[in-house]
Amino acid sequence: MVLYSARKEELFAPTIKLFEQKSGVKVIVKSGATGELALLVEQERASPRGDVYFTTDAGDADSLRVKSLMDPYKSVQAEKIPAEFKAADGSWTGIIGRSRNIMVNTNLVKPDELPKSVFDLTSSKWKDKVALASIREGGVRLWLASLIAVKGEEFTTKYLTDMLANGAKVLANHTEVTNSVLRGELPLGLTNHYYFVPKKREGAPLDLIYPDQGASEMGTLVTPLVAGIVKGARNPRAARAFVDFLLSPEGQVPMTMQEQEFPLVPGAPLGAAAVSGVRAIDQIKRPAVEFLKVAQAQKRAVDLYTPLLTG
Amino acid sequence: MRGLASVALIVVCAGLVGGPLLALAVMVGEGEPAAVMIALTRAQLPTLALSVFSMGAGAVAWALVAAVPLAWLVERTDMPFRRAIVWLAPLPLAVPPYVAAIAYAQLLGRAGTLHTWLATAQGVPPSGLAWPIFIYGNGGAAFILGLFTAPSLFLIVRAALTRASPTLEEASRGLGFGPWRTFLRVTLPLIFPAIAGGAILVFVYAAVDFGVVSLLRARTVTTTLYTYLLSGYSRPASAAIALGLVSVIWVCLAFQSLALRRVTPAGQGQRAHFGARVLSLGAWRWVALVYAVVVLGLGLLVPVAVLVGNAAQLGADLLPAFMLAQLPYLRRSLYVSAAGASFALLLSLIVALARVYLRVARPAGTLLQAGYALPGTVLGIALVALLLRVVPDLYGTAGALIIAYVVMFSAPAFQASRSALVQVTPSLEAAARGLGSSPVEVLRRVTLPLAAPGLVGGWALCFALAFRELAATIVIRPPGYDTLAVRIWAHTMDVGPDPRASAVALLMLVVAAGVWIVAWRFGNRQ
Numbered sequence: 001m002v003l004y005s006a007r008k009e010e011l012f013a014p015t016i017k018l019f020e021q022k023s024g025v026k027v028i029v030k031s032g033a034t035g036e037l038a039l040l041v042e043q044e045r046a047s048p049r050g051d052v053y054f055t056t057d058a059g060d061a062d063s064l065r066v067k068s069l070m071d072p073y074k075s076v077q078a079e080k081i082p083a084e085f086k087a088a089d090g091s092w093t094g095i096i097g098r099s100r101n102i103m104v105n106t107n108l109v110k111p112d113e114l115p116k117s118v119f120d121l122t123s124s125k126w127k128d129k130v131a132l133a134s135i136r137e138g139g140v141r142l143w144l145a146s147l148i149a150v151k152g153e154e155f156t157t158k159y160l161t162d163m164l165a166n167g168a169k170v171l172a173n174h175t176e177v178t179n180s181v182l183r184g185e186l187p188l189g190l191t192n193h194y195y196f197v198p199k200k201r202e203g204a205p206l207d208l209i210y211p212d213q214g215a216s217e218m219g220t221l222v223t224p225l226v227a228g229i230v231k232g233a234r235n236p237r238a239a240r241a242f243v244d245f246l247l248s249p250e251g252q253v254p255m256t257m258q259e260q261e262f263p264l265v266p267g268a269p270l271g272a273a274a275v276s277g278v279r280a281i282d283q284i285k286r287p288a289v290e291f292l293k294v295a296q297a298q299k300r301a302v303d304l305y306t307p308l309l310t311g
Numbered sequence: 312m313r314g315l316a317s318v319a320l321i322v323v324c325a326g327l328v329g330g331p332l333l334a335l336a337v338m339v340g341e342g343e344p345a346a347v348m349i350a351l352t353r354a355q356l357p358t359l360a361l362s363v364f365s366m367g368a369g370a371v372a373w374a375l376v377a378a379v380p381l382a383w384l385v386e387r388t389d390m391p392f393r394r395a396i397v398w399l400a401p402l403p404l405a406v407p408p409y410v411a412a413i414a415y416a417q418l419l420g421r422a423g424t425l426h427t428w429l430a431t432a433q434g435v436p437p438s439g440l441a442w443p444i445f446i447y448g449n450g451g452a453a454f455i456l457g458l459f460t461a462p463s464l465f466l467i468v469r470a471a472l473t474r475a476s477p478t479l480e481e482a483s484r485g486l487g488f489g490p491w492r493t494f495l496r497v498t499l500p501l502i503f504p505a506i507a508g509g510a511i512l513v514f515v516y517a518a519v520d521f522g523v524v525s526l527l528r529a530r531t532v533t534t535t536l537y538t539y540l541l542s543g544y545s546r547p548a549s550a551a552i553a554l555g556l557v558s559v560i561w562v563c564l565a566f567q568s569l570a571l572r573r574v575t576p577a578g579q580g581q582r583a584h585f586g587a588r589v590l591s592l593g594a595w596r597w598v599a600l601v602y603a604v605v606v607l608g609l610g611l612l613v614p615v616a617v618l619v620g621n622a623a624q625l626g627a628d629l630l631p632a633f634m635l636a637q638l639p640y641l642r643r644s645l646y647v648s649a650a651g652a653s654f655a656l657l658l659s660l661i662v663a664l665a666r667v668y669l670r671v672a673r674p675a676g677t678l679l680q681a682g683y684a685l686p687g688t689v690l691g692i693a694l695v696a697l698l699l700r701v702v703p704d705l706y707g708t709a710g711a712l713i714i715a716y717v718v719m720f721s722a723p724a725f726q727a728s729r730s731a732l733v734q735v736t737p738s739l740e741a742a743a744r745g746l747g748s749s750p751v752e753v754l755r756r757v758t759l760p761l762a763a764p765g766l767v768g769g770w771a772l773c774f775a776l777a778f779r780e781l782a783a784t785i786v787i788r789p790p791g792y793d794t795l796a797v798r799i800w801a802h803t804m805d806v807g808p809d810p811r812a813s814a815v816a817l818l819m820l821v822v823a824a825g826v827w828i829v830a831w832r833f834g835n836r837q
Contacts (some may be wrong), residue, residue: 002790009801010811028791031801035541036688036786042694049710049790063543107436130700134525135542155630172525183422299543306352306544 001027004041004258006034006057007225014254019245025238034060034138041230050240051233057138058085058092058226059145059298060292065091070172071229073240077247080265084222084291089161092288094224094291095246096261097281099193100143101207101220103178104112110186118211120121120236121163126239128167131177134311135302137191139174139223143176144305145297146221149289153300160305182206194259200275208277210284219285224264324662324678327718330701331693332557332681335550338693342547343580350548354535360559363518363531366449366456370517371456371510377463379506379608383498386472387480388590390599396607397469398828403416403610404775405823407796409522410816412455413803414617416527419446424617441556442733452529456517456822458610463516464509470496470765471505471730490590508726511567513682515560515722521782532556540688553689560684564677609755610653615820621813633811635672637818638797645822647709651716652724652773656766658717659725663732664754676725683722687782690719707789715787716777718788723776727769732761758786771830796821 005012009031030050034039038060041053049273053070055061064070065087073089085094102121104114121130133140147156164170171177174191181189181216182204196208210220213237227246229239245251256271263269266282287294339347378400384390387395403411418424422437430440445451479501483493498504520531532552538550566595592599625633682690694715698706705711735758743753759766781796788797795815802812 004790010551010809030788030790031797032785033541035543036692038543039540039546040695040786043692044699047699049707060543134538135544136538139543171528176526176528183420185421216743279815302544306538306542307355310530310538 001051001235001242002049003027003242004031004037004053004230004295005031006037006055006060011053011255011258014258015246015251016154017283018254019242019251022245022250023238023241025235025241025244028163034278037065039191042067045069046124047234048230048234051235051239052227053230054225054227055090055187055308056098056225057139057142058094058224059142059295060244061092061226061228062087062292062295063299064228065104065292066087069231071231071233073229073243075240075244075247081247081288082264082266084286085226085264086291087228092226092228093243093247094226094232094264095220096225096252096255097264098139098225098261099122099210099220099222099279100139100146100197100282101191101193102211103181103191103196104207105187106182106205106207108184110119114207114209116209116211116214117217118190119159120167120188121168121188122159124166128169128186129187129307130163130166130168131180131186132163132168132309133171133174133177133191135306137173139189140309141298143221143224144301146287146289146294147292148301150287152220153304157192157308158307162306165306194261196280197260198277200277215283217285218246219287222281222284222286224291225261236274249253277284321675321678322833323658324675324721327658327714327721328678328681329699330697331685331690331718332554332691335689335695336462337553337696338550339547342545342551347545347547347551350539350545351419351551354539354548354552354553356532356535356552359530359532359535362449362529364452366524366531367514367517369453370457370460371513372688373454374461374464374513375506375510377461377610378509379468381603381606382465382469383494384599386469387477387498388592388596389826390592390603392600392603396603398824398831399607400469401462401771401775401827402820402824403459403614404772405461405779405820406610406816407522407779407781407799408455408459408574408810409526409781410618410799411459411614412452412523412526414614415446415451415455416460417519418613419444420619436730445552447528449529449531452520452524452531453517453526455523455527456520457513457799460513461511461606461610463479463772463776464506466768467509467512467727467730468502470727470768471502473764474731474735474761475501484700484793490500497673505730507567508730510540511564512723512726514563515684518560519556519684521686521688536686537688540692550689550693553685556686557681557684561677561681564680603683607632615817616815618813618820621810622817624810625814627680631742634818637795637815640793640795640815641797641818642824643709643792644796644819645826647712647716647794648774648777650709650713651720651777652770654713655717655721655724655773656667656728657827659721659769660728660766663725666729675759676729679721679725683720683724685719687719687780687784690715691783691786694718694783709789709792711787711789712784712792712794716780719780719783720773720776724769724773727765727772728762731765731769734757735761767830767833771827773825774830778819778826795822 017236020027024266034057036057041064070091074090075084077092078086078093082092102115137143156218169186177189177191180186182199193208196206199206212218212220229244233239255261260275260278264281270280340500343678372790421442427441482496483497519533521537522529523532535547536552539545566796582620615714659679666676698711740753740757743757779796781800784794784797799812799815802809
């Protein structure tokens, strides 16, 4: 079975190994950036070479669904996963979750001064103090799309321009955002929660803010890592077995152990390696909007904000 | 006969290079014209073009400073340790520039090793010490790109100096001209085609690079191109930008050809033996050595020191097993890079021969250069589209990777073979012909042996470039067929570099050093 994966190989390897042992199926991994792999699936449409597309960006999987390049499959294991994290037709399924946070350097910001909302970041208090990543990062695209879906286009455009006018720095990717906060170049960075986990384990002076958690606020975005089966896959049975396995409690364990990604099934435990500061899915107030709406608003976010966030 | 050969060559080169360009044109055509226009307008291309030009010029300046004096010193003076320097100078080519960028950012960036060390020495946290060194931005990117492509310039210029007979220089000295005037009036004109060719390679590499540019927060045309492509904003517009980039670079190359047409290399023939008839520098030889040490230190010692420091974190218990596990990737890397370099050299040699001896196939030579001017990811996607339509069975095999390397690196191979052939004295060949040798025999027994050092240098250059190539390899490689460069990336992706990435980078460096030494000995034995 050929797996097109946008997930860091080392983090995925234990899961894949376990699947190979359980099923006897040999998995060949081709890693790449999520956008690259989506382009590849599209180029190969006449003669697909990948069986499963696994991506950190549900938006890319959904764009393949729109182009009818995914083979719908509803795994029994996916039943307990909230509908917001699945394509209705089964083209792609959320496997595990990540949240969109503000990372803070605790040497540079006092606990009582921490921002509570992403919308605080346009205030003069945070002038020249915020890092965010280029729109090449799927996390950024989905976050902007969630703002559009919840707050509307006009609001989001004004928010983003205000933030950039306030000196927010656009960096190449989330690794760079994390590094710049870690080194104290900039005290705050908008990033995904799992960038925080390994640094925290090393004892870095970092903290994770779950923004907009108040009763009247929009909530913190949770994005799923998703898997889908490529239409015309050469090994469809193995592909289905792989998706089933990823969703099974057994298959989830290695993923929660690594960078503290969390199961999407409410009530499922965070896992034995939990780092303080990371929350399980039912402890996060999320935007009251279907994830599919977010994935779909992505196209609009990309149209509107690509020239602003090339970095 | 000439016409036929010309047409055949043009067809081969057009298929290899023109094919991907055609695939890109098809991609542009898939877009709605109005939408593509809007995307292009929003890209602020004139500003970006200016930025590319200044960054590329900066990279060329760094490369010239790091390569040309060094090549002259090792070939024409008694600078100490010349032999060692000849071996070491090309090695920075084996460091993928984005690895070098990470290493330099780690060393010189804010809160990097140097900043932290200085702050600690003064008893303050790094945040309490102002930090003026900016490795970031277009300046930093120009520095890294210049430094890590300089060896290609060094190889080409050094090969030209080896072939340029020192007799003219000696005559100039005999007429009482000083070494400086001799260099300016005699040596420089002799090696000018090589310098110009090498500088163009550096410029184009910088203009289409994305890895260093994005890591060091520079902004060029590729930043927008990749953002458009990978965010899904507008694939047609990104294909259009790629085609525009190729066209602009083509125009630059055309100017280069025009400029060089007037330069007639003369006074060449017998090859200077290594170390023969050198200029005595006196006390200046130590100044020269300091310069060489600084160049090699920046290009080799600094990245190696950072990589060793990182890799050491793996610990002595994990490192051997990890290195052993890299052997299959190493084998593939060697195979595809060597095959790619060989085919690229063969093709470009045929084109260069046709161009120099038959005075035909100029368009083929120009065509060959385009592959180098395409950003790797774009070339990768275009090649996938093309191969799947034309030879679907080849796609998904190592052959597809080899084709990609031929397309990408025929330009440096062509620069090397052309300057190697141009400098072979026609009178020697004429003499051989006069003695009754057939043209093929002349080629085999006179021309190729004379051009051998230049050709081997060209092969080594292409090999090193293919060995470290990442962007196109990621897209085109068959599933499970990772190269060492891909492994570095795989250990870097998502959460930043880890010690394993550094360990693989060191392995690449050591292997490339071995290959280079073998190639160098081979080239100089002929």
